[in-house]
Amino acid sequence: MAKLIDVSDLNIYYGDFLAVDSVNMTIEPRAVTALIGPSGCGKSTFLRSLNRMHEVIPGARVEGKVVMDGQDLYDKDVDPVAVRQHIGMVFQRPNPFPTMSIYENVAAGVRLNAKRMKKSDMDELVESSLRGANLWNEVKDRLDKPGMGLSGGQQQRLCIARAIAIRPSVLLMDEPCSALDPISTLAVEDLIGELKNEYTIVIVTHNMQQAARVSDQTGFFNLSGVGKPGQLVEMDSTSTIFSNPSQKATEDYISGRFG
Amino acid sequence: MTTTTGKSPREVLAAVDQPLSKAALPGWTPWALLAASVLVAVAVLLPGGTSIAAVAVLTAIVHLVLTGAVSRAKEGPRKAKDRVVTALVTIAFLLAMVPLVSVVWTVVSNGAARFDATFFTWSMQGVLGEGGGGLHAIWGTILVTLIATLISVPVGLLTAVYLVEYGGKSTLARAITFLVDVMTGIPSIVAGLFVAALFVILVGPGTKLGIMGSIALSVLMIPVVVRSTEEMLKLVPNDLREAAYALGVPKWRTIIKVVLRTSISGIATGITLAVARVAGETAPLLVTVGTTVATNFNPFEGRMATLPVYAYYSYTQPGVPPQPGIDRAWTAALVLIILVMALNLAARMISRFFSPKAGR
Incomplete structure (x- = not known):
C-alpha cells in the first residue's frame, strides 16, 4: 500500500509570492519523513502541496512535479479529490466533525463520499481504524457520543483514525502533537511508529526531539531572510542530520545556535 | 513620566493606594x-x-x-x-x-x-353581523406564507452558499451582496406593487391570486434568508472544510454534509424568524391577494383572505352593526400574534434540537 513520492523542482506560490523555492525530495515508502525548520519557512505549505490541499487557499498554486507511482499529481487530468483519497492528512489542531458521533467521525470518509457499505463491514472498519489509532479501548463503550466530547489528545487520535479509515497510501501530519500534552504526544508518537509499517508518513514538527525519535529521514527547511522564499536546505537520514549534518545552517538550527 | 514632582512611580502609586475594603x-x-x-x-x-x-x-x-x-x-x-x-x-x-x-x-x-371555537371553524361566507370567523383567513395566511417559504428558502440558501463558498471577493459576489443589502430595506408595499405590476403584464389587469402574495412575500423574505444564512455559513470553521477535503470529499458534498449540516440550526432559526417576519405583512397582500369571504385553498385561482388583510377590512369596514366586525378584527390580530410567537418558539426549539452537542 505504502508508496514512494518523488518531488522535483517544486515551486509553491501564494498568488505572486513565491513561498517555497525549488524543492527536490524523495519520500521513502514505509518510513517516517520529518520536516523541520523555523516558523514560516514553508514546511506546512510544502506538506499541503503533497496532497493538493494547498490549492484550497484562493490564489495558491504550484509549479513542478510531485510524482507518486509514476503519476504526476499535478497533471492536468488528475482529480485533486482522488489524490486526497490516496494521501490522507492530519492537521495541527484536532478537528473532528462537531455534528457527528465518534463512530460517525471515523466513518466520515466513507459516508461523506456516499459509498455503500454493509453495517457489519462498517463496524469492522471503524473498530480497526480506532484500534490502529490506539483509541479503541478508550472509546469502545461510547461510540455514539459526540466526538467533540473527547479530550484534546483523544480528539487528535480520533482524527488519525478518521484519516486511516479511508486506507490511504500516504499519511501527512502537520504538527499533529503541537496542541497535545506529553502523554498524548507519546501516544501519537507510538502510533506513528506502528503506522509506518503500512503507510508512508510525512510529519511536520517544531519539536526536534520528536523528529529524532520518530523519523527515519529528516528534511531541514530554512529561509534566507524575511520575505524570501523557503528552501529545502538539507535532507538525509535522521541520524546523519542530527549527528553530522553537511550544512552549517542545519547544525546551527538543531544545536539551537540559530541565526 | 512626571519627573517634576520628584517622586518615583512607586511613591505616586502609594499616594493613591486604596484600602481593599470600603464602606458599602x-x-x-x-x-x-x-x-x-x-x-x-x-x-x-x-x-x-x-x-x-x-x-x-x-x-x-x-x-x-x-x-x-x-x-x-x-x-x-x-x-x-x-x-x-x-x-x-x-x-x-x-x-x-x-x-x-x-x-x-x-x-x-x-x-x-371572539377567541372561540366559532372563530376557528367558520369562514365569513354568508355571515352578516354577529358570528362568523376567520378560518378562511387562517388558511390563507398559512398557504401564502408556506408557498413564500418554499420559494425563498432554496433561492436564499443557494445564494448564501454561492456567496460564502464560491463567490469569494469576485465582482459578482460583491454586486449580489450589495443588491441583497438594498433589498433588505425595500418597503413592503413596493414588493406588493412590483408583483401586481408583473401580473398585469403576465395575466392582465385586476388579477389577484394567492400565488401573487407568496411571490411578493418572498421578495421580502429572500434577502433576510440570504443574510442570516450567510452569517451562519461564515461561522463554520475552515478546519472542518479542510478536514473533509483531506478525506477526499468533493466540495459540493463537503458543503452539503459538513458545512450546511454544522450550521443547520442557525440557518433554520434564521428562516423561521424570516417566516415570522413576513407572516404579518399587510400592504403587499392588500394589493396582490385581496380578500374574500370563503375559504380558498387554490393559490392559482381567485382571491384569498389572509389574517392581516382580514383584520384590516374587518376593522375599517365592520358593517352594521360595527361591533361584531371590530371584535373579529381584534381576534384575527390575536391569532396572528400567537402564530408569530409560535414560530419564534419553534425557531428556539429547532436551534436547540439541531445544534452540535458536546459533552460525554
Whole structure:
C-alpha cells in the first residue's frame, strides 16, 4: 500500500509570492519523513502541496512535479479529490466533525463520499481504524457520543483514525502533537511508529526531539531572510542530520545556535 | 513620566493606594430608595391631582438623584456612578417594555371576546353581523406564507452558499451582496406593487391570486434568508472544510454534509424568524391577494383572505352593526400574534434540537 513520492523542482506560490523555492525530495515508502525548520519557512505549505490541499487557499498554486507511482499529481487530468483519497492528512489542531458521533467521525470518509457499505463491514472498519489509532479501548463503550466530547489528545487520535479509515497510501501530519500534552504526544508518537509499517508518513514538527525519535529521514527547511522564499536546505537520514549534518545552517538550527 | 514632582512611580502609586475594603450600602438600599422616591413623587404631585405616568416620571428622576447622592456620600464616586447607570439601564428597560406589554394587553383583552371555537371553524361566507370567523383567513395566511417559504428558502440558501463558498471577493459576489443589502430595506408595499405590476403584464389587469402574495412575500423574505444564512455559513470553521477535503470529499458534498449540516440550526432559526417576519405583512397582500369571504385553498385561482388583510377590512369596514366586525378584527390580530410567537418558539426549539452537542 505504502508508496514512494518523488518531488522535483517544486515551486509553491501564494498568488505572486513565491513561498517555497525549488524543492527536490524523495519520500521513502514505509518510513517516517520529518520536516523541520523555523516558523514560516514553508514546511506546512510544502506538506499541503503533497496532497493538493494547498490549492484550497484562493490564489495558491504550484509549479513542478510531485510524482507518486509514476503519476504526476499535478497533471492536468488528475482529480485533486482522488489524490486526497490516496494521501490522507492530519492537521495541527484536532478537528473532528462537531455534528457527528465518534463512530460517525471515523466513518466520515466513507459516508461523506456516499459509498455503500454493509453495517457489519462498517463496524469492522471503524473498530480497526480506532484500534490502529490506539483509541479503541478508550472509546469502545461510547461510540455514539459526540466526538467533540473527547479530550484534546483523544480528539487528535480520533482524527488519525478518521484519516486511516479511508486506507490511504500516504499519511501527512502537520504538527499533529503541537496542541497535545506529553502523554498524548507519546501516544501519537507510538502510533506513528506502528503506522509506518503500512503507510508512508510525512510529519511536520517544531519539536526536534520528536523528529529524532520518530523519523527515519529528516528534511531541514530554512529561509534566507524575511520575505524570501523557503528552501529545502538539507535532507538525509535522521541520524546523519542530527549527528553530522553537511550544512552549517542545519547544525546551527538543531544545536539551537540559530541565526 | 512626571519627573517634576520628584517622586518615583512607586511613591505616586502609594499616594493613591486604596484600602481593599470600603464602606458599602446594604443590598436592600435600591429598593428602600425606590420606595422613598415613590413617596416623594406622590407627596409632591398629589395635591394638584395627578396621573400614574407623571408619578412614574418623577419617581424615576428622584430615584436617580437620590441614589447618586446617597451612594456618593457613603461609597464614593465610582460606586455612585455604577448605581446611577444601573438605575438608568433599568429605567430604559422598563420604558422599552411599556409599548410591548401595552400591545399584548390591548390585543388580548379586545381579542378575547371572539377567541372561540366559532372563530376557528367558520369562514365569513354568508355571515352578516354577529358570528362568523376567520378560518378562511387562517388558511390563507398559512398557504401564502408556506408557498413564500418554499420559494425563498432554496433561492436564499443557494445564494448564501454561492456567496460564502464560491463567490469569494469576485465582482459578482460583491454586486449580489450589495443588491441583497438594498433589498433588505425595500418597503413592503413596493414588493406588493412590483408583483401586481408583473401580473398585469403576465395575466392582465385586476388579477389577484394567492400565488401573487407568496411571490411578493418572498421578495421580502429572500434577502433576510440570504443574510442570516450567510452569517451562519461564515461561522463554520475552515478546519472542518479542510478536514473533509483531506478525506477526499468533493466540495459540493463537503458543503452539503459538513458545512450546511454544522450550521443547520442557525440557518433554520434564521428562516423561521424570516417566516415570522413576513407572516404579518399587510400592504403587499392588500394589493396582490385581496380578500374574500370563503375559504380558498387554490393559490392559482381567485382571491384569498389572509389574517392581516382580514383584520384590516374587518376593522375599517365592520358593517352594521360595527361591533361584531371590530371584535373579529381584534381576534384575527390575536391569532396572528400567537402564530408569530409560535414560530419564534419553534425557531428556539429547532436551534436547540439541531445544534452540535458536546459533552460525554
